[in-house]
Amino acid sequence: MPRLPYIEPDEADPVTKQVYDxxxxxxxxxxxxxxxxxxxxxxxxxxxxxxxxxxxxxxxPWVDKELLILKSTKMGDCLYCVTQxxxxxxxxxxxxxxQADIVGVEYRASSHYTPAEVAILDLCGHVVVDPESVPAExxxxxxxxxxxxxxxxxxxxxxxxxxxxxxxxALGVQLEEVWHGHEPVLFAAEPPTSSASRQHFExxxxxxxxx
Amino acid sequence: xxxxxxxxxxxxxxEAVYRDAAEHFGHVPNFVKVLGTNPAFCRSITDLTIRLLxxxxxxxxxxxxxxxxxxxxxxxxxxxxxxxxxxVELGNSADRIGDLHNALWEDSPHFxxxxxxxxxxxxxxxxxxxxxxxxxxxxxxxxxxxxxxxELTAVITTFVNLGRMFDTLGVSDPALxxxxxx
Numbered sequence: 001m002p003r004l005p006y007i008e009p010d011e012a013d014p015v016t017k018q019v020y021d022x023x024x025x026x027x028x029x030x031x032x033x034x035x036x037x038x039x040x041x042x043x044x045x046x047x048x049x050x051x052x053x054x055x056x057x058x059x060x061p062w063v064d065k066e067l068l069i070l071k072s073t074k075m076g077d078c079l080y081c082v083t084q085x086x087x088x089x090x091x092x093x094x095x096x097x098x099q100a101d102i103v104g105v106e107y108r109a110s111s112h113y114t115p116a117e118v119a120i121l122d123l124c125g126h127v128v129v130d131p132e133s134v135p136a137e138x139x140x141x142x143x144x145x146x147x148x149x150x151x152x153x154x155x156x157x158x159x160x161x162x163x164x165x166x167x168x169x170a171l172g173v174q175l176e177e178v179w180h181g182h183e184p185v186l187f188a189a190e191p192p193t194s195s196a197s198r199q200h201f202e203x204x205x206x207x208x209x210x211x
Numbered sequence: 212x213x214x215x216x217x218x219x220x221x222x223x224x225x226e227a228v229y230r231d232a233a234e235h236f237g238h239v240p241n242f243v244k245v246l247g248t249n250p251a252f253c254r255s256i257t258d259l260t261i262r263l264l265x266x267x268x269x270x271x272x273x274x275x276x277x278x279x280x281x282x283x284x285x286x287x288x289x290x291x292x293x294x295x296x297x298x299v300e301l302g303n304s305a306d307r308i309g310d311l312h313n314a315l316w317e318d319s320p321h322f323x324x325x326x327x328x329x330x331x332x333x334x335x336x337x338x339x340x341x342x343x344x345x346x347x348x349x350x351x352x353x354x355x356x357x358x359x360x361x362e363l364t365a366v367i368t369t370f371v372n373l374g375r376m377f378d379t380l381g382v383s384d385p386a387l388x389x390x391x392x393x
Contacts, residue, residue, distance in 0.1 A: 003348050004357050039361040040268060046259040047365060053251045077341055123379075131287060131378035139214065148215035149248035155379050156252045163372035169340035170332070170364055196342035 003172045007038025016041040019048055026052065033080070033164070033173045051164065054157050055088075059149045063092040065157045067117060068124050070102050072158045074186045075128045077197035078165035079204055080175055086185050096185050103190040116145035120154050127158045180207045213381045218247025225250045228257050235261045237390025242289075242373075245382050260373065263366055264297075264387070268359045271392070272301035273326065277363060278370045280311045280330050284337035287374035293387040300392055325354025333367050 009020050009030060016038045020030045037044035054069075056062055066089040073081035089099055098112035107113045107121050119141035126134040142151060184205075192198045221229040225247055232243045242260075246253035265271055275298035282291050298308055310319035316330045328350035335343050351360055377384075 003343075004360055037361060037365075040358045040365070042267070043262060043362055043365050046255070046262045047369070049255040050252070050259060053255050058251055059249055077339075079341075127375055127379050131375055134379060147248075151215050152246055152249040152252060152380070155376050156246075156249070156256065159372040159376035159379075162375060163368045166336050166340035166371055167364055167368040170336050170343045170368070172343070192341075194339045194341050196339060200341060 001172055002032070002036060002174060003170075004036055004039050006032055006035035008035065012038050013041050016044055019044050022052065023048065026055065029176070029178070031084075032176055033168045036168075036171055036173055050156075050160050054160055059153050060146070063089070063094060064117065064120070065153070066092055066094060067102065068120060068154060068157045069161045070099060070186060071121050071124045072128055072161045073165045074103060074190075075125070076162060076165045076169075077192040077194045078169055079187070079192070079197060079200045080168050080173060081161065081165045082186050083175055083179050083182055083184065083204070087179070087182060099185045100189040103186055106189075115141070119145055123154065124158050127155065128162060175204060180204075213241075213245050215245060215380060216248050217241065217244045219244060221247060222250070225253050228254050231261065232257055235264075236388050240384045240387050242377055242382050242384055245377070245380055256373075259369060263369055268362045269355075269366075270301075272298070272303055273329075274363075274366050275301055276303060276307060276311060276326075277329055277333065277366050279308065280316070280333045281337070281367050281370040282374050283311060284334050285371055285374055287378045289374045289377035289382060290384050290387055293384050296386070297388065297392060302393070323354070324350060328354050329363055332363070336364075336367055336371070 007016060009017060012020060019037075020034060023034045024030050034044070034048065037047060054065055066085055069085045070082065070089060073085065086099055090096070095112070098110070101107050101110035101112055102121065105125075108118055113121070119138065122138050123134065123142050126138060142154070146154065184201075187201055192201050218225070229239050229243065232239045243253060243257050246256055263274065267274065275294055278294050279291065279298060282288055282294070295308060299305070304321065307321045310316050310321050311330070316322055316327060322330070328347070331347050332343065332351060335347055355363065
């Protein structure tokens, strides 16, 4: 159950309604995670603008950012984010096989990944675990392929998805029914490590029509 | 030295961001200058940070303690000294700041039950956000309204983000504000 009420579009104040309209135009629906921020509209607008910036082509292609989103949210065992972004990544051309190889360090030896992608996924792993642990050789490989503005976008994407995954999970935001029936890729390749997340995952599978 | 370029003189597309930052912080903090190579994120991340670092539904003074506890609980230290100074300037005692360390807050006489409930949330979000149960949410609902709880969760998770992002990029902001905040 969500820990705060979802503010539906017909109850939203004008600021929140504008955020919802922007979200619906971009994502075809107003997700529950948007609706929960209707409890503080003045925060919803600047918070979601960061994600609107991420979820489009920028100084790096959107599809590269989806790889970072899948990697960072999988490491945080976020069923809500991983499920949705498996679908988004698929729409942007990332095959299920490529998605599955993102777990652990499988991507390093995977034929689906370029050296540039491996470099930013290695960076992502270090940022999630401990920024102090980023080795010089990872920075060297990242800089071989990306300029300064692109590196900012890479790190901002990783940070933002650590933020939103913890935000949604802590508030108990539920996956919308439209995702029920989605065949999990990353959690099928590697089950959640957190016992709480495993319970969420099993609950999700039980709700799926294919279960 | 940061991992990426520091843009001291803004290009036309980020002049307004630097102006807004200077107005709010009294100068342009280094985090804004490091974001300067990417105008879109320079704008949006600066705006979000400005929104949270001011009075809100929750007092700025308490939000600074929440930020300090979040940085400690997640093992990142971007801006720790700056937030410690802000916490003092906004009226927190050295005892309240000191009792954020490890589990001292749990039995500290310097915090209310509502404040302790927030530190419990910080620690659980840091450890595993999938596992924030009734034992944590019931005291939160007893002490705060819904808008305040949304703001507090946003502050915690935003500083999970900013701490990791700016530690990774090697940003140092020993003084976020160059103007009095009270």
